[in-house]
Amino acid sequence: MSHAGKKRKLDKNRQDRLYFDSYSDVTIHEEMIADHVRTNTYRTAIHRNSESIRGKVVLDVGAGTGVLSIFCAQAGALKVYAVEACSIAEQAEQIVKHNNLEDRIEVIRGTVETVDLPEKVDVIVSEWMGYALLHESMLNSVLYARDKWLKPDGIILPNKAELYIAPMCDPVAEDRLHFWYTVKDKYGVDMSCMYDFARKCVMNSDITVNTVTVEDVLSHPARFAEIDLHTVTVEELRSVKGQFSCESFGSAAVNAFCVFFTVTFPCPDKLQPIVLSTSPFKPETHWKQAVLYLGGAVEVVQDTPVTGEVSMxxxxxxARHICIHVDYTIGEEKRQAKTFSIPDWSAEAQP
Incomplete structure (x- = not known):
């Protein structure tokens, strides 16, 4: 990705159009619904909260195909307003009719910021999370809906999010860098001088969305931020940050950080709350994990401290794209800092 020229800042209307257009194809909805951890956790959480939903009015923010709206109707909701901004709303209407729920679910085409509901709601449900929780997320829209439409004693599903970080070693990245030292034995040409160039390309500043295996995580994850959806403000979301501290499991080379999130649903029956986790220690989800590559690998031994601060x-x-800045210290190494972002190809494509 070229950084030679300054990227053109996209106006908000174009940002929103690009975002909503990406949800007009079947592929992304297939991926989300096929994510059993995601879909079944929402279904379980909604039915577990049936006492708060039965006979009540629900707002589904960013309803997509309407599956969460249908779960709410199955849990006894009197009325569900399924608000969806992109053209998939047409398919949601068909799905609602196909399930004979058009008398209780009303699909409304538009953004939650522009639609007009005839009443306040008792429950807001939304699957708003993006990569690394906040990338391209709809959380701002959920907060808008909360402030405008939710009754004072209403509930939000989910109602809490937490962010975690852990040092890791990506062996694939190490193998790619080591490759340049093997060329001479294979072909008689010494290309070891390519190492520094390859390191800059591989260990770049992109947020890489990938599946991290448990074996590659080098410490217990550290929580660095918590978001309460009942109280957080849009202003506070402009800088979500916190400190972290962990200790390495054993001897290894730290070459990246892994960032992931959880969201928690209230549980009125006093049992354990329901948690949807994207941790590498839990079953895989379509969010996977966010991998942040360091400038180079740092060797650690058992209990080497890894500390720092994350800012998102x-x-x-x-505005829909997230940046992650990490200040960190590994063992006796001097403090380092690096800023990461997910490549914005739509901005690069602008003339």
Whole structure:
């Protein structure tokens, strides 16, 4: 990805159009619904909260195909307003009719910021999370809906989110870098001088969305931020940050950090709350994990301290795109800092 020229900042209307257009194809909805951890956790949480939903009015923010709205109707909701901004709303209407629920679920085409509901709601449900929780997420829209439409004693599903970080070793990245030292034995040409160039390319500043295996995680994850959906403000989301501290499991080379999230649903029957986790220690989800590559590998031994601070904030080029800045210290190494972002190909494509 070229950084030679400054990216053009996309105006908000174009950002939103690009975002909503991406949800007009069947592929992304297939991926989300096929994510059993995601879909079944929402279904379980909604039915577990049936006492709070039965006979009540529900707002589904970013309803997509309407599956969460249908779960709410199955849990006894009197009325569900399924608000969806992209053209998949047409398919949601068909699905609602196909399930004979058009008398209780009303699909409304538009953004939650522009639609007009005829009444306040008792429950807001939304699957708003993006990669690394906040990338391209709809959380701002959920907060808008909360402030405008939710009754004072209403509930939000889910109602809490937490962010975690852990040092890791990605062996694939190490193998790619080591490759340049093997060329001479294979072909008689010494290309070891390519190492530094390859390191800059492989260990770049992109947020890489990938599946991290348990074996590659080098410490217990550390929580660095918590978001309460009942109280958090849009202003506070402009900088979500916190400190972290952990200790390495054993001897290894730390070459990246792994960032993931959980969201928690209230549990009125006083049992354990229901948690949807994207941890590498839990079953895989379509969110996978966010991998942040360091400038180079740092060797650690058992109980080497890894400390620092993480800051997450919207990109200057596109408010829907997240940047992650990490200040960190590994063992006796001097403090380092690096800023990461997910490549914004839509901005690069602009003339």
């Amino acid at each position: 904030y919207p990109s200057e080029g596109s």
